[in-house]
Amino acid sequence: MKIALAQINYHIGNFENNVSKIISAIQRAKAGRVNLIVFAELAVSGYPPRDFLEFDDFINQCLNAVDDIAKHCTGISAIVGSPVKNPEFQGKDLYNAAFLLEDGKVKEIRHKTLLPNYDIFDEYRYFEPNKVFEIIETGGKKIALTICEDLWNVGNNPLYTINPMDELMDQEPEMIINIAASPFNYNQHITRAEILIENARKYKIPLYYVNHVGAQTELLFDGGSMVIDNKGQILHELNYFEEDYLEVDTENLSNSKSERQIKKYPEGKAKTGLIYDALVMGVRNYFEKLGFTKAILGLSGGIDSALTLAIAVKALGVRNVLSVLMPSQFSSQHSVDDSLEMVKRIDAPYKIIAINEIYNGFNQKLHPHFEDLPFDLAEENVQARIRGVLLMALSNKFGYILLNTSNKSEAAVGYGTLYGDMNGGLSVLGDVYKTEVFELARYINREREIIPENIITKPPSAELRPDQKDSDSLPDYAILDEILYQYIEQRQGPRELVKMGFDEAIVKRILRMVNINEYKRYQTPPILRVSPKAFGMGRRMPIVAKYLA
């Protein structure tokens, strides 16, 4: 049997687009005399459709899409993911389903058993878990058809009390097909491969795995669909961060090592290179899917905005990214010079709008109300907010989307101005710690100096008061980031952190900063997710609370 794996960049709710891409792949597979073509989980709707699933109209459009696709399944079978209504009286209204299409119609439907409901996942919000286990048969093959998480109840802390493959093995399937929506983080391609390999080895049958690719707002799908033989060897791996398509012959699997080169990253830079590719895809898809082409950002002379510019230029093209330099009386000359050096080096469009006069205008109006109180955060924030107003004015006038340039360390401790530098349609670096920002800058400069060296080496500063340095307010980034990582990604509490050797006073201070700034993060733009625990939909914290605060 010839199987095709179709790794596609879907667009949530864009049925016309999704169906058209699926049908094109079916045509291509037909031309290649493929017997069965496999698409991803919830392919027709895109993933995650979230509360659109609560609309009957949306579900009907999904099912119409499946019917449209089925009509093209003559002389070929297809597996495609879609929500489906639960016909039973009791339980949730929907199942997360895999449809087997054959002879122009729906032949079989299988439901997802294990519904991820942690981190960014909310599947139990919508779907009833499957309780009936039956393989499918097509082209004379017995297939264990599973959906993403169904293969993930492994390891030393199993989340579920059931294992769908254990239930299906009685029926002697000859292969596993898994349709997935497994989003990227910088560890995920390794974890994912390990889990899939474990399944192929445990059940001693080959595994065909089809994932999504492309960005859905903050969620980045890296693709990496694969074929694993019954010994757990990866024979084929589809490209990462781009659409891809592969045909394989099941009868000739163990002999046919893929001729493709699996995308490798330079040793030691694997994580940084992956993050870079993921961010570029994230920015690009955000604009494409919204129908926008042009970005704007504030270029401060610091490393965060320089890195954001470099990523945006790669994603959108240099002519489509406008940098705005907005010096104040507190800006150092090198900030302007360094910014100019960068935009001129890459030949990017830019504008300079000094904010001194507007800032003075605000101060004149505010001074009578400030009761002679000393210069403080209020005045600092006014500067950041003036820049926010200017950027949004240009954005509104010309249809730019403002890119947010805050990094994860700042977002974590609240070192940023709400309605100022925290503005933007999309946060590019909000899941990248400051220490990783430096690694990314080095990575971008690995062949030629795109980001001026001085931007990388000078001490970070917000430049909102004379001679300000980040280090005036924050611990050294190396320590800060390590504590933040342990607290945010690893969910270590204060006792565990002190046990690791961190200073108790610093731990207490940082954890408090993280927790009391939840209100700021609540109002920030969606953040491209590259870590296993990003701020946003995957980390849900109370705002009004008193814990470690």
Add this chain to the structure above:
Amino acid sequence: MKIALAQINYHIGNFENNVSKIISAIQRAKAGRVNLIVFAELAVSGYPPRDFLEFDDFINQCLNAVDDIAKHCTGISAIVGSPVKNPEFQGKDLYNAAFLLEDGKVKEIRHKTLLPNYDIFDEYRYFEPNKVFEIIETGGKKIALTICEDLWNVGNNPLYTINPMDELMDQEPEMIINIAASPFNYNQHITRAEILIENARKYKIPLYYVNHVGAQTELLFDGGSMVIDNKGQILHELNYFEEDYLEVDTENLSNSKSERQIKKYPEGKAKTGLIYDALVMGVRNYFEKLGFTKAILGLSGGIDSALTLAIAVKALGVRNVLSVLMPSQFSSQHSVDDSLEMVKRIDAPYKIIAINEIYNGFNQKLHPHFEDLPFDLAEENVQARIRGVLLMALSNKFGYILLNTSNKSEAAVGYGTLYGDMNGGLSVLGDVYKTEVFELARYINREREIIPENIITKPPSAELRPDQKDSDSLPDYAILDEILYQYIEQRQGPRELVKMGFDEAIVKRILRMVNINEYKRYQTPPILRVSPKAFGMGRRMPIVAKYLA
């Protein structure tokens, strides 16, 4: 047996506070010779603790709190809610539990079976569902101890395939105790009573129900704990929107109708009065629990900010709410006059800061970059954002929290300026449609004119360009709100709406406006939730999508 119901306003993660309130209630019950005192679901942590539950440290603090409370349970028994660790290898790490405390220690633990995971609820994110059913015995009584949702699998669309009370009835319990965390919406007190009555009638035993009271950021708990007899009659109902405590004698239940007056609302105004009380509590608790006392808001001369001021004054006291009038060249004289009339009438502090000069300053800077394009949204938004900067500057300088004054109709269709009038720490009216804003204003004025009549009767306008009216850009609010209600609260799609008789072009336009403005709502403050479907944590929509858009 004498049972006490303790209806308490907890504070998430504030163990010291929560334990202290619980122990005080136990002391009071001891003095009243109570045999069993009942507290709410997850009382020790507050509800919802959200991802704090993923921290071992947090769970340990919960369990320590339970132990501390148990020490006070000598000569009295107590039922108290807390998370507990799942000792099994498989399944999620926690249960949502009810602890029976007796003789100074934990005597029994029961786990929640039905885990709500819809709208604002995320319980399956954290908890393993219970699968073992056993009543508890205390004071010689057999009790079906259940937790909130455990009683809610009723009606014509049951969400779950199991019913915990059906499982427990074999063991012949004499009463049901249900500890709950059931948040307010303007329908909830009726729905809740119906469901509890249905349970008491179906199982023919009395029901003791203890709910939370108080606001947890956007979630408002209205209390209304109750005792229902075995015929489904509500005998006692605790106060709404405030802490309360009641002792009842189980042997004398059917004879002892409560002497308390259940809080009634004027006929026909029930919904509006409830919303008002809920919003006042929401604002008050937000400030109290964050340790703030003073609010600031922009008073535009329109009804939304006038209503927000009235609610804030009721919640925080008139001296603690600063109104700022910020007229521009586009402001009408009546806007300033109406605002002044209101603040003077209620003797509230205010400031006037004209924005003309700052606005001109921005225009001078922006003009060279605007390429002679006509005045449009860009200039309008600059004005709203200048006001945002001024309000935040005063907020930063003096420690005010900025109250957002946007209503739900505006939030729905994106009629508001991000980083301008959409700013704030808390949105007071973001779940109140414009037509309901008028009802609330009339309700507030029911005894004396607090909000000047002219503010209520004049046509709504953003006053960001000459002679602007809301009706230039939006359909009539009566139609707009009805379509929004059907789409948002009732999840009706375009076909259903047209079938209801709404104009197809208007439906299409409004649904598109709602969907394409998801990016704005993503960045808005938490919204006090008063409806069954508020923007925020209970409504999760993709941003980059193409559905009805």
